[in-house]
Amino acid sequence: MKASPDSQDLVRRLEQAGYIADESLAVTLMLMAQLGRPLLVEGDAGVGKTEIAKALAQVYGCELIRLQCYEGLDVNAAVYEWNYQRQLLAIKMQESENASVADKERHVFSDTYLLKRPLLQAISRPQSPVLLIDEVDRADEEFEAYLLEVLADHQISIPELGTIRATSVPYVVLTSNGTRELSDALRRRCLYYHLDYPSYDKELRIVTRRIPGIEARLAGQIVAFVQRLRGLDLQKRPGTAETLDWAAALVKLNIRSLDTNPDFIADTLVCLLKTREDQAAVTSSETARLLAQSV
Amino acid sequence: MLTERILEFVRLMRANHFRAGLQETIDALRVAECVNVTDPDRLRWGLRALLCSNSADWSRFDPFFEGYWRRFDRRAIELRASGALARFEGADDDRPAAQTSPANATGPQKGDRARGIGASARDATRSDFRLAELNKDTYPLEQWIEQLARRMRKRLLRRHHPRRAGHRIHMRRTLRRSLRYGGLPLELTFQQRRRELPRLVLITDVSRSMNAYSYFFLRFARAIVGGFRDADAFVFHTRLIHVTDLLKERDGHRLKEKLAWIAAGWGGGTRIGESLQSFDRDYARRLVDSRTFVFILSDGYDTGEPELLGEQMRRLKQRARRVIWLNPLLGRPDYAPIAGGMAAALPHLDLFASAHNLESLMKIERTLTAL
Numbered sequence: 001m002k003a004s005p006d007s008q009d010l011v012r013r014l015e016q017a018g019y020i021a022d023e024s025l026a027v028t029l030m031l032m033a034q035l036g037r038p039l040l041v042e043g044d045a046g047v048g049k050t051e052i053a054k055a056l057a058q059v060y061g062c063e064l065i066r067l068q069c070y071e072g073l074d075v076n077a078a079v080y081e082w083n084y085q086r087q088l089l090a091i092k093m094q095e096s097e098n099a100s101v102a103d104k105e106r107h108v109f110s111d112t113y114l115l116k117r118p119l120l121q122a123i124s125r126p127q128s129p130v131l132l133i134d135e136v137d138r139a140d141e142e143f144e145a146y147l148l149e150v151l152a153d154h155q156i157s158i159p160e161l162g163t164i165r166a167t168s169v170p171y172v173v174l175t176s177n178g179t180r181e182l183s184d185a186l187r188r189r190c191l192y193y194h195l196d197y198p199s200y201d202k203e204l205r206i207v208t209r210r211i212p213g214i215e216a217r218l219a220g221q222i223v224a225f226v227q228r229l230r231g232l233d234l235q236k237r238p239g240t241a242e243t244l245d246w247a248a249a250l251v252k253l254n255i256r257s258l259d260t261n262p263d264f265i266a267d268t269l270v271c272l273l274k275t276r277e278d279q280a281a282v283t284s285s286e287t288a289r290l291l292a293q294s295v
Numbered sequence: 296m297l298t299e300r301i302l303e304f305v306r307l308m309r310a311n312h313f314r315a316g317l318q319e320t321i322d323a324l325r326v327a328e329c330v331n332v333t334d335p336d337r338l339r340w341g342l343r344a345l346l347c348s349n350s351a352d353w354s355r356f357d358p359f360f361e362g363y364w365r366r367f368d369r370r371a372i373e374l375r376a377s378g379a380l381a382r383f384e385g386a387d388d389d390r391p392a393a394q395t396s397p398a399n400a401t402g403p404q405k406g407d408r409a410r411g412i413g414a415s416a417r418d419a420t421r422s423d424f425r426l427a428e429l430n431k432d433t434y435p436l437e438q439w440i441e442q443l444a445r446r447m448r449k450r451l452l453r454r455h456h457p458r459r460a461g462h463r464i465h466m467r468r469t470l471r472r473s474l475r476y477g478g479l480p481l482e483l484t485f486q487q488r489r490r491e492l493p494r495l496v497l498i499t500d501v502s503r504s505m506n507a508y509s510y511f512f513l514r515f516a517r518a519i520v521g522g523f524r525d526a527d528a529f530v531f532h533t534r535l536i537h538v539t540d541l542l543k544e545r546d547g548h549r550l551k552e553k554l555a556w557i558a559a560g561w562g563g564g565t566r567i568g569e570s571l572q573s574f575d576r577d578y579a580r581r582l583v584d585s586r587t588f589v590f591i592l593s594d595g596y597d598t599g600e601p602e603l604l605g606e607q608m609r610r611l612k613q614r615a616r617r618v619i620w621l622n623p624l625l626g627r628p629d630y631a632p633i634a635g636g637m638a639a640a641l642p643h644l645d646l647f648a649s650a651h652n653l654e655s656l657m658k659i660e661r662t663l664t665a666l
Contacts, residue, residue: 031345035325
């Protein structure tokens with residue numbers, strides 16, 4: 001049995017990297033390294049899914065390679081591409097040389113002309129990096145199937161070059177927002193973590209950690225307000241990212257307490273409410289009520 | 296001893312439709328090795344990460360763990376595990392059927408995972424929606440309807456998925472660009488196929504005569520609309536309401552309230568013709584084009600003028616790719632579509648099908664490909 005790092009220790013190190021994590025997440029991250037499985041993180045937008053990978057890279061002291069998925073993402077953008085321009089120039093330059101065709105071909109399809117994209121980068125580093133595959137649900141199903149193969153075998157085959165085996169097994173973090181259902185196979189392959197909106201205490205710690213110089217009283221009021229706001233019937237509930245935006249805005253505006261100027265505070269709510277319907281739903285009287293409860 | 300307990304726990308979870316295969320069983324033992332077993336919380340977190348694979352699993356994991364490891368009411372859980380394993384017959388031929396879970400109620404339960412369908416599935420697929428007892432039968436029915444709708448959506452999408460292999464080099468433009476490099480094609484220009492995904496519009500009748508069905512149809516509409524960019528849903532009785540955003544509500548309970556409110560609150564006649572007219576005026580230009588499938592879910596009892604309905608259907612048909620009318624009454628042996636409105640609409644339909652039970656909905660799913 002390998003000596004596993006203590007999960008509480010990992011929580012501390014994550015906190016030093018600027019990420020406040022529950023111990024359950026730390027245990028999951030430890031298992032991810034031990035079992036060599038990717039981690040699939042789901043949760044509403046703005047709860048800090050992407051931040052996990054960033055913090056993890058800092059804790060392990062390794063590189064973070066990020067693959068942002070989108071509709072139409074294909075192998076050329078995710079794995080590799082030949083540098084056609086350079087290849088053509090090389091061919092032109094070789095025209096006068098006496099090398100055999102086979103040699104020329106070998107030269108043109110060598111490592112020099114290969115553009116490595118995130119997936120290939122991730123498995124060919126000397127040290128294991130953290131590979132963040134962001135919003136995997138936005139990519140197409142074909143890509144997901146390909147990804148699964150790479151994650152399972154840790155090898156990529158390039159027709160002109162042969163199979164490239166992993167020199168490093170990356171720590172893979174996948175995030176999903178649920179625009180599309182992921183395949184069973186991918187879900188099964190991954191460890192799973194559902195990231196929820198943080199509790200009052202946790203969010204307060206996040207705010208004080210990330211917004212240096214914020215007064216404890218204001219931070220408490222902000223978090224209490226946002227937590228209440230999430231309880232309302234909104235289309236898009238504000239995430240931690242929005243809380244941080246709002247807190248930063250209020251600090252910039254030299255506001256020291258939420259009870260001083262309610263009308264002005266109501267105007268700053270654009271940081272939290274991102275749709276027209278939500279802004280209409282949170283009326284000034286509603287804001288006043290929430291403010292009164294929070295201070 | 297501990298090993299056996301863990302193996303038994305994984306078996307229990309598998310019986311309860313958690314995705315736990317052989318590899319997961321092995322890894323469960325490794326989890327126990329990695330975490331400090333004497334700390335039950337860490338064991339719980341570790342096994343939870345391993346055995347859960349979606350948010351529904353996530354929210355129902357803890358009771359199982361508590362029940363098994365802390366030994367209260369373990370028998371009840373095992374009993375629950377043994378039921379509800381029947382296969383959903385005939386629903387799905389090309390994928391292996393897993394089982395649906397009795398407990399994954401809340402949470403975003405999306406996707407057309409070809410989940411199987413629980414006990415007494417055969418009877419339930421045949422029985423008319425209107426005979427479903429509220430709160431007793433609705434629950435599994437809702438889930439099946441949502442699964443079916445997702446599968447339907449997928450089937451429509453699959454056919455139109457652009458072929459990435461079809462990207463070709465645009466020779467002419469590439470050569471033209473190569474002139475400035477002395478004839479070397481350094482800048483490649485690609486021909487790209489235009490994406491053509493179908494768009495879906497669902498218009499559901501929620502008048503009183505449809506009371507028994509509209510609730511299920513709305514669940515159907517919700518699953519079609521959920522998480523899909525090019526789909527819109529409307530409801531009508533005497534007037535038309537756009538409900539796409541409302542159906543995107545993620546919270547299961549809140550949605551239920553809202554749906555009940557929409558489906559129940561109204562009454563007093565059905566004006567299909569006028570509703571379609573307002574659809575034509577306000578939305579059709581934006582939503583309906585040559586790639587749009589329009590679904591109308593209604594019994595066709597119109598208190599307005601049949602001529603108006605006929606005219607509106609003609610206009611809709613001109614605009615849309617396909618117009619599909621699902622009528623729950625068609626499933627009754629004594630029904631014929633001769634009532635004024637229905638008869639007027641009939642000539643303008645690409646598909647007129649019954650939708651009174653799951654079986655009929657499943658049949659439609661299969662015919663969609665042929666359309």
